[in-house]
Every structure is written in structure tokens, then in C-alpha cells.
Amino acid sequence: MSTLVGWHVELEFTEEGHRTSAAALLRLGDGSEIRAHGYAMRHPTDSDQLRVGEEIAGARALMDLASQLLQKAHTEIDAESGRHSYPINH
DSSP states (O other): OOOOOOOOEEEEEEEETTEEEEEEEEEOTTSOEEEEEEEEEOOTTSOOOHHHHHHHHHHHHHHHHHHHHHHHHHHHHHHHHTSOOOOOOO
């Protein structure tokens, strides 16, 4: 089995006080890019666990990325078929 294409997702995290933000970037083979964001908020009484905030913020950014990628595919299906189809949700 041969690989047709590969994608790389870049994730970058920032921490400001009790908030961790994640920015995701996906570059597709057609030259387009999809950017997504996610965040996590730490309760002031919780201990500092930066990795947990990164995991939550990263997961939310990846869910946003997945949603945008499904929408892009749906739009391309409609454009190719010339008709309106049902949205792709999962």
C-alpha cells in the first residue's frame, strides 16, 4: 500500500494566567490552509498542570479543525455535483 499524501498539523500553545490557548494550522495538498483555535480555563483553586491545559486546548482546536475540514469537503462535493447535499457532520 502506498501513501498518496501526507498532512502535518502544527499546534502552538500560549498561557496567560489561567487560560491556555491553542492555535492549529493544517496545510493541505491543494495549497489551502485551515486555521483553528481552542482554549482551556484553569479554575483558580486548581494546581498548575500546564500539560492538562494544553491537552484540553489542543483537543478543542483539533475539533474545530475537523469541523472546518468536513465543511470544506461538503462545499467541494456540492460544487462538483452541482447540487446541494446534506452537510457532513461526522
